[in-house]
Amino acid sequence: MTSLFVSSPYVAPANSLKRLMIQVIVALLPGTLTYAWYFGPGVLINIALACLFALMFEAAILKLRARPVMAHLGDYSAIVAAWLFALCLPMHSPWWLVLVGIGFTMIAGKHVYGGLGFNPFNPAMVGYVVLLISFPREMTTWYLPGSVSGDTLTLGESLAYSFGTADIQQWDALSSATPLDQVKTGVGQQIAISEIRLSPLFGQLAGKGWEWTSLAWFAGGLWLLVTRTIRWHIPVALLLGVMSMATLFYLADMESYASPLFHLLSGAVIIGAFFIATDPVTAATTDRGRIVYGLMIGCLIYVIRVWGGYPDGVAFAVLLANMCVPFIDYYTQPRVYGEQ
Amino acid sequence: MTMQSEITRNGLWSNNVALVQLLGLCPLLAVTSTVINGLGLGIATLITLVLSNSIVSLIRGFVRNEVRLPVFVLIIASVVTIIELSMKAMFYELYLVLGIFIPLIVTNCAIIGRAEGFASRNPVGPAALDGLMMGLGFLLVLVLLGGMRELIGFGTLFAHAELMFGDGAKSLMLEIDPDYPGFLLAVLPPGAFFGLAILIVAKNWFDLRPAAQRQPTPAVAESA
Numbered sequence: 123m124t125s126l127f128v129s130s131p132y133v134a135p136a137n138s139l140k141r142l143m144i145q146v147i148v149a150l151l152p153g154t155l156t157y158a159w160y161f162g163p164g165v166l167i168n169i170a171l172a173c174l175f176a177l178m179f180e181a182a183i184l185k186l187r188a189r190p191v192m193a194h195l196g197d198y199s200a201i202v203a204a205w206l207f208a209l210c211l212p213m214h215s216p217w218w219l220v221l222v223g224i225g226f227t228m229i230a231g232k233h234v235y236g237g238l239g240f241n242p243f244n245p246a247m248v249g250y251v252v253l254l255i256s257f258p259r260e261m262t263t264w265y266l267p268g269s270v271s272g273d274t275l276t277l278g279e280s281l282a283y284s285f286g287t288a289d290i291q292q293w294d295a296l297s298s299a300t301p302l303d304q305v306k307t308g309v310g311q312q313i314a315i316s317e318i319r320l321s322p323l324f325g326q327l328a329g330k331g332w333e334w335t336s337l338a339w340f341a342g343g344l345w346l347l348v349t350r351t352i353r354w355h356i357p358v359a360l361l362l363g364v365m366s367m368a369t370l371f372y373l374a375d376m377e378s379y380a381s382p383l384f385h386l387l388s389g390a391v392i393i394g395a396f397f398i399a400t401d402p403v404t405a406a407t408t409d410r411g412r413i414v415y416g417l418m419i420g421c422l423i424y425v426i427r428v429w430g431g432y433p434d435g436v437a438f439a440v441l442l443a444n445m446c447v448p449f450i451d452y453y454t455q456p457r458v459y460g461e462q
Numbered sequence: 463m464t465m466q467s468e469i470t471r472n473g474l475w476s477n478n479v480a481l482v483q484l485l486g487l488c489p490l491l492a493v494t495s496t497v498i499n500g501l502g503l504g505i506a507t508l509i510t511l512v513l514s515n516s517i518v519s520l521i522r523g524f525v526r527n528e529v530r531l532p533v534f535v536l537i538i539a540s541v542v543t544i545i546e547l548s549m550k551a552m553f554y555e556l557y558l559v560l561g562i563f564i565p566l567i568v569t570n571c572a573i574i575g576r577a578e579g580f581a582s583r584n585p586v587g588p589a590a591l592d593g594l595m596m597g598l599g600f601l602l603v604l605v606l607l608g609g610m611r612e613l614i615g616f617g618t619l620f621a622h623a624e625l626m627f628g629d630g631a632k633s634l635m636l637e638i639d640p641d642y643p644g645f646l647l648a649v650l651p652p653g654a655f656f657g658l659a660i661l662i663v664a665k666n667w668f669d670l671r672p673a674a675q676r677q678p679t680p681a682v683a684e685s686a
Contacts, residue, residue: 252647255650256647257643
């Protein structure tokens with residue numbers, strides 16, 4: 123018997139897919155809890171339902187594709203995709219909405235391309251965009267944060283709503299436009315931003331509830347940076363993109379364009395910058411490419427918000443940038459040392 | 463296998479215009495939002511195929527090889543114009559719904575493909591049968607895709623049947639659930655691509671099943 127020859131590297135890698143995914147989930151926790159604190163337990167129900175459906179779809183498809191089921195379920199990648207997808211949904215979405223969205227996330231977003239690592243588009247955003255295009259009414263029924271309506275639904279009420287056993291009309295008074303929605307329609311009706319900001323939906327920085335949730339995403343994102351789970355290029359470039367566009371137009375006309383701070387802390391910009399755009403599979407892979415990719419998403423978010431048909435544009439911006447990734451990577455290859 | 467049954471089999475299944483040749487996809491993807499739209503365009507294409515195949519076959523001895531394609535195009539364009547004017551006269555509302563896609567039948571590659579590939583080399587009888595079967599295969603896919611998209615997208619079947627069969631046909635409409643929220647994606651263009659892909663997958667899966675799983679059918683020798 124000869125001893126088995128072991129080649130380098132001799133140090134076991136500290137990171138694995140599973141560890142990476144768990145780190146992302148941990149980083150999502152502060153934001154998720156803040157979100158649930160302001161908007162009620164519907165947020166948590168969405169996440170639980172989405173994770174459950176995602177594991178079911180993942181297991182079923184892996185079985186159909188004759189792949190090892192438990193090994194892939196155990197890497198938590200389905201959970202992370204489902205979690206991000208659920209955070210995009212309005213609270214108190216009916217269960218079938220979650221089911222359809224997760225179905226598209228897992229099948230059309232991931233497995234038709236060959237599974238994790240082969241998908242050109244961010245799966246969670248694919249599922250969300252399918253829902254946004256297909257079910258405009260259900261996807262735009264947003265509920266007021268408890269700090270505005272003075273009334274947060276209990277867990278039981280939220281469950282009853284998700285499973286359709288309670289009357290929808292009963293809570294119609296609680297639903298409203300999001301701050302981004304309100305700015306968009308207000309500006310469309312020639313109302314000045316300073317007047318729109320007087321609505322009870324708005325807090326110190328952006329929307330009430332939304333601003334603190336965004337700051338909590340930011341905290342989670344910083345932790346991802348500190349633990350080196352993500353690199354700084356994409357989030358910094360993305361935030362810079364939104365910020366520079368917003369500053370430019372804000373300085374040009376303060377009454378028609380909302381402040382840069384409002385744009386940063388509204389909607390999905392922060393969670394998009396740290397958690398969605400940084401998906402290692404669908405993002406650009408070179409450092410310069412990552413900066414181009416982040417800037418592109420940032421500018422597209424602002425363009426879609428201000429001149430597009432939807433109040434927020436993170437999902438569309440990420441998918442459009444995903445399409446350009448092969449192109450970006452091709453033109454940003456680092457120069458090999460010693461070559462021209 | 464006789465020639466007739468081979469032509470039939472080719473047109474309906476093994477060489478289906480939409481599922482195997484993937485021809486005529488533009489109208490296929492664009493108008494199949496409901497069963498009735500699919501049926502209307504399917505019938506128009508079917509009649510065009512039969513007529514153009516027959517005429518091309520009839521004149522195949524008189525047309526020089528160098529100018530055959532322009533002649534085929536002229537024939538097809540004339541036939542489509544006749545059908546367009548007839549639809550305008552008989553099914554005006556359906557004509558409005560299908561719009562540009564009726565004159566666009568001229569550009570359906572399946573039609574010139576059959577004229578060039580089959581009708582110009584065969585006598586009238588087989589050519590007409592080929593047109594009929596190819597057209598029928600296309601029509602079946604149009605109706606099936608239209609049905610899938612209508613059912614998923616609107617939750618109905620045979621809506622607006624009155625466009626084709628008169629006011630008495632309004633009762634044909636089936637509605638699965640009045641509260642069905644509608645799945646817009648199925649009606650929008652992506653739904654057509656998803657639907658067609660699913661149909662092609664289903665056909666290929668059916669064809670590729672291992673022989674052991676198949677029902678014992680009388681073996682039919684596939685002629686080369």
